[in-house]
Amino acid sequence: MIGLGTYAFFWQHSDLVDEPLSLVGAFEATKALGVDLFQICDYAPLEAMDDHELADADAAARDLGLTIELGTKGIEPPRLARFLDLAGLFGATLVRSMLYSPETRPSLTEAEEWLRAALPAYEASGIDLALETYEQVATTDLVALIERIGSPRLGVCLDPANVVARLERPRDCVEQTAPHVKNVHVKDFAFARQPGWVGFTYGGAAMGEGLHDYPHLLETVRPRERGVNEVVEHWLSWQGDAETTIRTEREWTRTTIEYLRSHS
Template sequence: MAVGVSTYAFSHRWDPAGPEPLSLLEMLHQAADLGAAVFQVCDHPDLEALTPDLAAALRAAAAGRGLVLETGTRGTGVGHLRRHLQHALALGARTVRSMAYAVVDGVEDRPTATESIARLREVVPEYAAAGVTLGLETYEQIPTADLLAIVEAVDDPHLGIVLDPANCVAALEHPRDVVRRLAHRVVNVHVKDFAFTRREGWAGFTLASCPLGEGQLDYRDLLAVVEPDPARVHQVLEHWLPPQGDGPTTRAVEAAWTERSLRTLERLQD
């Protein structure tokens, strides 16, 4: 599988207290400098409001750096997914990640399984006709058995699972169980290692991210079980890195984590 970097490898994407955001072009070039082969633009406001000029700039920069582009959003609204199909085509992306549960513009969208299936049955054929695959990511809000049932009810090779077993820990689902339940429907992998550590005074635990191979995610087991098509299913790095005191320090630690994790991914696939 080709390995890459998500915009979620940059802490400002998920932590409002993080450093000032880089532009998408800056992130793309940093990902390429670190040796990534894929750059996934995930849940980014500039993607939600993609302009023709930005699309052309990103596509040209990716081609110049030898990067594959992927995109990501949240939700299963038919109009929303149609708009993101157009964004993917404008960028030359062949994979779009989304979520069955989302908060869009401050409004919670938690469709029933029946509603999700109906929405996806309407829009997934359009993705298939365009040669684009839609993946629904694993999250604690929806049990993996329920997410799998939605995907299997639609039963189209252009709809599958974006596998991130770290996200499911909060719902008390064991990563190994998640991997085995979903392996046959995986179309994209989010790579995020994690570790449980005792809090000061032994008053509970902290679940936090760490570089790949330094935590409790058995990623070698994931690769052995999933066995994805290496030409189609990519591994995309993310982090839960807390701010490191100031912007430059946080950026340096992010880059170090990403580089170490990319090297670990390469070793695990040898």
């Protein structure tokens, strides 16, 4: 299933615009684009919501017919327990996370201990935990950790754009993680020369215009055949003013949805 995530609304949610988009507003915008999945990922206001606000958000998603996934950073057992509770509230069947949080950087041994402590509750609830590929942890280490633990509920959130920052090739990341992928983050990426031709900037691109070999990902991972959701997000830099930035963000979202629908 194609979905949108909060990173597809990064600037629309931000304080740099006159009227930041609410979570429910993002739900409504998602449905208006004919998309039925939304991933609330690294969305700080979620953790500050009280029970009444959470119930309202859940009711809004259900009224719109949206399937919800959740995302956080970190694998401390209390954090994972909290997001398991939130998943139960929203009827989510997947929580995406990363090994490190802003406050914690466990060793691989500590990470294994924490995950082994948290996973029985996920297994009992039938909820998947998907750890994202990113530059702070080698893909080989992430895959080895998942394989050592061997839980059917533990897998990968595949985002091959992230690993370039540790000089890994996106195609290699896709191939190494393919058997374990439970979620895909969809965005294109490219290098651009800096002014004066002194180095490069690595950032986002409109889907289909960058370096991401998405057909290779589809062929290797087979997300549609396996029921793995593809969640749209962007690496869009500020475009100089709010109006241009928001317009471009919305255009990139439409472009990515059209791209995914055309590559079936």
